[in-house]
Amino acid sequence: MTSAAPVTLGLAGTGRIGTSHAETLTHLPGVGGVIVADADAERARATAGKLGVQAVPDLDALFAADLNGLIIATATDSHPALITRAVDRGIPVFCEKPVAADIQGTLAVIDHIKNSTVPVQIGFQRRFDAGYRAARAAITSGDLGWLHTLRATTLDPAPPPAEYIPRSGGLFRDCGVHDFDIIRWVTGREVTEVYATGANRGEQFFADAGDVDTAAIVLRLDDGTLATVSLARYNGAGYDVRLEALGSEGNAVVGLDDRAPLTSVEPDCTPSPFPAYPGFMERFRRAYTDELAAFVSVVNGESDNPCTVTDALEAFYIAEACELSRHDGRAVQITEVRR
Template identity: 35%
Template sequence: MIGIAVLGAGRIGRIHAANAAANRRCRLVAVADTVAAAAESLAGALGAEPATDPKAVIARTDVDALVIGTPTDTHVDLLLEAARRGKAVLCEKPVDLDIRKVDAAIAETSRLRARAMVAFNRRFDPSAAALRRAIDQGEIGEVRQVIITSRDPEPPPLSYVASSGGIFRDMTIHDFDMARWLLGEEPCEVFATAEALVDRAIGTAGDFDTLMIVMRTKSGRQCHINNCRQAIYGYDQRIEVFGARGMLLNDNLRPSTLRRYNGTETEGREPLLNFFLERYAEAYRLELDAFLAAVERGGPMPLSLEDGRRALRLADAALESAGSGRAVAV
């Protein structure tokens, strides 16, 4: 059985730790957080050992694999420490905000033949996986256009905005990964327009909260991504893939299929699942399981650090385009 430890006991660390504790392929050995109370409460609830030094946890002989769920600026340091000790890593997105650091981490991990996976959980969402399977099975023929809508219910606190690396690298990075995965070709040109329409303070902090992106691939396939940090009706996650022989559409999920008909409305439905922790709960579970299955069997990981680098490269290009008003070649 794989001994696993989770680094970071915040929003995402809590999800991964609970999934690890429930997964039969592994034993959750430890939870590390520099804030002792955070490590103690999460580890205590899941029957694992709490720790405040993540590197001491990486060094433990009963830890074979790590989930890195710490703030982005700590990922590469912890990833390389784990790689040097021969431990497998599931690293949260983005790998880093600086593509040069990601390049260096990829070079070092490949030199060490380390096994690392970037955590783009949406690929493991059952609806997204079904959509990709339908493309692979030729149901809509050649893909022509991919349209991705991703809107959050509420903007994050300004303190988060300041350290997030900006909306393109923090939020849209998931959509860049989905775009690459569904287009079946790498985007070669990116045009973006972005504003702070929800909260001017986000603009003052140098970031955006509302954006649209158009990308094209070398053969001319097109992709449109739209993001907003606030949607009054909840967490809006939709994907449309249009091809030569049809269209595939992933709609939002709701807690139930109930529909209401009365004197003022028809087709009245429950609100959307509130945010990413609820909407992608199953995706996070399946993501960890896919990582553990790859650790068990050896061979390639379902996603590589290179996937993380390519999504970051698109984010950097979109940021540049939003500033210059021109399309950017990738």
């Protein structure tokens, strides 16, 4: 059996995540060429020069190239147009979350591509992390018995720039959506109800944007399992992302390693000598690589799409319900936001 020919991939957006993806692609088996473009043509040229890949002056030139697949790492408001343009040209897509800035925009993309066989993979990299995969296996195998509680945590060491917050979609859509997706994925269950609350203890720009810098969420799954999600923009100890799956027969904990930014005050506990992860890029570096390797496999028709647009929509529904719950101060059924 012969292996697939190397693919040529286009990459739109050479900011932090786009540049990281481009660098990963240069070392990825099965990738024969990388072509980058950005609204800032000089930034694209600089990235290309540093990595030894090709740059083109704009997105029109990128689409004019002979691409086997497209990776979208641009600003959120450009995602829908780029996804639909690529699908209409028969080009498989990998797009960083979210699909669109809101549910209406996401549904419009789904409607546009619903009759197409061109795959669109959405970037929820935690699905490719070894710890989350092990937790999923432990849950689905029945080794944990029946689940009674999940506890998810995403705590950033420092907030993003003030100018990012008004266009971020808010803490639930920007940050918590990763926890919502991974809870669905590891359990194979759907969320039916949420209760969310938030607080602002940090910079005023969060409140000015109608957002919060800290949140606590309770989710009810369709089998009665309860899940809690803790989110924060200020966690000076370091980047802290964990998931605890607690069952009647055992438990599985993701993210509890030597770099977890946890300080025990028990007298007999020895502190870890290893530094905490400074951010998500370092914590999930291998997962990002495996995610792009999966996309190459999807492009070659060797694997099914591991994270569809519909998956992204379901996580977005949960985030939307959280925002409504915070605003109204009540529990919200997912059916209230589903369209």
